Structures are given as C-alpha cells and as structure tokens.
Amino acid sequence: MSAEQPPLIAAIEAGGTKFVCAVASGPSSILEETTIATTNPKDTMHAVLRFFSGAKAKHGPFSAIGVGSFGPVDLDPASKTFGYITTTPKQGWQHTDIVGPLKTQFKVPVGFDTDVNAAVFGEYMWGAGQGCDPLVYITVGTGIGGGVIVNGHLLHGLLHPEIGHLHVPAPAGEGALSKECQCPFHKSCMEGYACGPSIMKRWGRKADALPADHPAWEEVGEVLAHGLVNLILTISPRRIILGGGVMHQTHLLPLIRSKVRGILNGYLQLPEITRNLETYIVSPGLGDRSGILGALALGQGVHRLKSKTGAHRG
C-alpha cells in the first residue's frame, strides 16, 4: 500500500446490546458495515471475526483495528488481562478477552479503549469537539459514562474516568419515590438519579413517557448540571458534549445549561459560561455515530503509533 493511500481500518463499537463493525479508510469512506447482536461472548465474537474475515477477503488486509468497548475494561498494557472486559454486570461477559482473538486472527495492532473514550475521540477528530482540548463527552442512557481528552490524549490513570458515579447534592424536588439515588453502590450519584433505568425507578415511568413539564426533568436536569459543574471545576474543558438516549428529550439540554449557569452563580467569569453556554454544552456532532467513528479513530491512532515506531527502527 502506498504512503499516500489512507490505511484500511477495522472498527468495532462493542456495546451491551449490539456490536457495530465497520471497515473504513476514513469517516466518510466506510467500505462495509454490519451490526451484530450482543448475545454471549462466543457467538458474538465468532460473528465479528467472520464479518472481518469476509471484509478482508473483499477489500484487502487492515492496517490496524480500533475497538471502543462497554466495560469496565482493562486498559493497562502491562496487565495480563489487557484488552478484556472485566467485572461488567452484563451476564456472561465478565472477564471476556476482546483484543486477543482479534490480534490472533488478523495480526495487526489493536487500539482498545472504553466506548465513551472512543466516542470523545470521534467527536474530537470529526464532530462537535474539533479544536476543543480538554474535551468531555458524556452519554446519558442505560447508564451514564464519560470520556475525556487532555492534551490530545484520552485520559487514563489508575483506571479510566467513571464519571457516571460522580457524587452530587441530592436533588431539591420532593416528588420522586425515593430521596436516595438508585445506584446499588451509592447514595447520591449522578447515574443513580439520572440514567434511564434510574428515572424509571424513581418516577415509575420511562423517560420517554414523561412529559416535558414533569417534575422528573427538573431533578434530572439539576443532577446532570451538578455533575457538569464538577467537571468544569476539575477538567476545565473547552467544550462538553452530551449524548445518549435520555438526551433525545430535546427540552433537557437547555434546562441543563440554565441550571449549570445557576449553580455556578457567577463564580467563573468566563464568556463560555456567562454568555455562550449554547456553544459550550452541546449535542454530539456525529449523532449516534460517535462510537463507531471513534473506534475508527482509535485504529488510526494505533496505526500511526506503530508506523512511527517502525520508522525509528531504521
């Protein structure tokens, strides 16, 4: 393959419901794509490998593979279980090796990260986060998760961000069935108040069955705004992107912005906060494609890294 031709990448968005698999040489050059149900690790991974084998036969070998996965995942390259989904509550998927079978079959570098880190990377490269560093992406859906970019790199530390469990002041509203949050671990965390299943448990109705003027939304908006305020005061991002199923309620984003401004209460005198929250807290630029395109970006990233390392050998 000539240096000018963009490398062919295999990309996987590994979700708890479905695996999206694509072969692409860029965000607008997707050669083939499929969706595979997340059943059990054996069947799902078998279908994934079969899809990519077929794609390789048709389109030629991949230069790298990128995977954004549901988790928690092991991202420590020094660990024996690097590339595994670890202690997930998803039945049957505990301690599942994702990277291993891909490496064995295709013998190319694999870029592996959390689903939300993939999404923030996708948005940073091609979506609403272009030119914004630090950047935060949060998904509010079946759970709440977040990915973070700092200085052009995905944030990893002891683990990866677990933003969904940020602890926040208990919401002021009185209508919910319980004052404490619904998280099995915590009493007052963001996910326990504001993810889809928590909304259902707290208010007795599904999020998309609650009218826009239902008091549940005041609570959800307040909780998410407190979480965002904490991220603003810690990471100091240049933009925050809010995705996920719960955010499909279009009245929620303006409510969150207004509550963020109210909670900060003039403390940060920055035009992004005091005047331009509409361009500071935004929807994903890639819609529901942040994850799969982020996986593509992860594959491109690990390919670039390997190419550089190769060049240094000479």
Add this chain to the structure above:
Amino acid sequence: MSAEQPPLIAAIEAGGTKFVCAVASGPSSILEETTIATTNPKDTMHAVLRFFSGAKAKHGPFSAIGVGSFGPVDLDPASKTFGYITTTPKQGWQHTDIVGPLKTQFKVPVGFDTDVNAAVFGEYMWGAGQGCDPLVYITVGTGIGGGVIVNGHLLHGLLHPEIGHLHVPAPAGEGALSKECQCPFHKSCMEGYACGPSIMKRWGRKADALPADHPAWEEVGEVLAHGLVNLILTISPRRIILGGGVMHQTHLLPLIRSKVRGILNGYLQLPEITRNLETYIVSPGLGDRSGILGALALGQGVHRLKSKTGAHRG
C-alpha cells in the same frame, strides 16, 4: 555557564499572606531565600524585585523565573492579561501584573501558574508524587484549591482547576449552625463546608480549637471524602496529596481515607482503593515547601522549554 552546571532559577511562591522568594539551582541548592509580606502590589512587588536584584548581583544572572501565585490568575499566553492575578477577593490585588515587572527587569523566561499547580509540580518532581501520573494535590486551609498533573503536564483548560468549589452531597450530621455551605456563591461546595473560615462559621470555633471527637470533623471528613471520590472518578489519579493548615489536624487524614472507602463502597475494585489507601491518599512529601519548590520546578521547566526551542533553531 557550562551545559553541565544546573541553571540558576529565581522562584516565587506568591501567597495571600506572604511572598516566599528564593534563588536556587535545585531543591537542595537554595542559595538565598526571603519572605516578604503581601501588603499592596506596589510595595510587595518592589521588595520582590529588590531582593532578586541583590541576589543577581551576588550569585549571577538567572536563567529563568518560576512563579506560583494565588489567584485566580490568567494563564492564557494569548491573553492581554497573561501573568496577572485577576478577580481575586484579596483587597487591592485585583488585576495585578505579576509576570510583566519580572520580565521587564530580568529579561528571562517566566514560568507562571497557580500556587496549587506549582505545589503539585513540586510534589511530582521531588515529593510524595514522584512517579505518580495523573497526580492531584489539594490544599485545605484559608480556602481549598487543587492542582493536577496529567501526562507530565499541569492541567489547564478554559481556566485552571477550581477544585475547592466541587459540589458535594450535603453532610449528614445535624450539629452545624447551617445546613447550606458558607460559600458566597454556592449552596453545597467543598470549600463552603470544609476550609478554615467555613469551619469557624459553621461551628462557631476555629478548626484548631475543635477537639478530635467534635462532630465538625465527621462533617469535614465526609465533605472532603466526597470531593476526593469525585476526583478519583474523573481524573483517576495515581495518588492524591492533601496539604494545608486544616490538614495539620492529624486525625483528619485517616478519617478521610475511611470515608472515601465507605462512599465508593466497593465500586472500584482496585488495590489502591480497597487495600492501600494509606499510600494512595497521603500528606505532602515536601511539607510546607511544596509551593516554593514547585515555583523552582516551574522556572526549570520554562528554561528547558526555551533551551529546546533555541536548539531547534540551529
């Protein structure tokens, strides 16, 4: 000066009470040091410049200057007020140019950052944070502030971290004079519950006059632990360092560790949290020298940067 000789650095820890000024070629090679009261900008800066002029005459020219300053400060190199203390509540010090007079007089590069970013840098280089990246340093004293290192760099974004104002669940205890926090901006932030003046306002007595079994400490410990939990779930640091006057109450650190473990409640299955909190949440390795040695590290950093840039010109 030969390449082997470590560069001479002028370091300033610019605090709300005093400016510590030192001339040094390393953390254990301090040639001269003085303390100047923080009165008004004119007198204080005049005394600072006079000290360094004298030191230069004795020890030779500096290669760079490092400043860790109370704030908020403007760290945006593109800004017209870069190097200024901006909207500080400290009377007379609003919109004070700190970097300008130093550059004008000594014509060397100035590394400028917040006092807490300087402290985290000092601890990272020579203290309790060596080899720990990401690293968080928090001071709990007259206010609460924090500095963060990610991938070897101090964390900046839209602004710098303002960790003191992280929003946390209201403390469960009932003995305080008020349920809401004491922050003039916020209803439930860490500083408003747990800095020295807030403790005084909430409990009617100064922190060091409260016995170790006073209920105030349960509250302070709980609030700080919630803040730490939020930092762990966001930055995922490899170590957290807790300094400042309030932390001189030696019973507080073990209490915070125990509450962090309790609040996380097994959610993060990491040995650092489940077993080794004693080496994960620690006191500063440099005692009360984190700030001035951090300023030295900032000076060394900007010197290295300028040397590299110089080398690239050839």
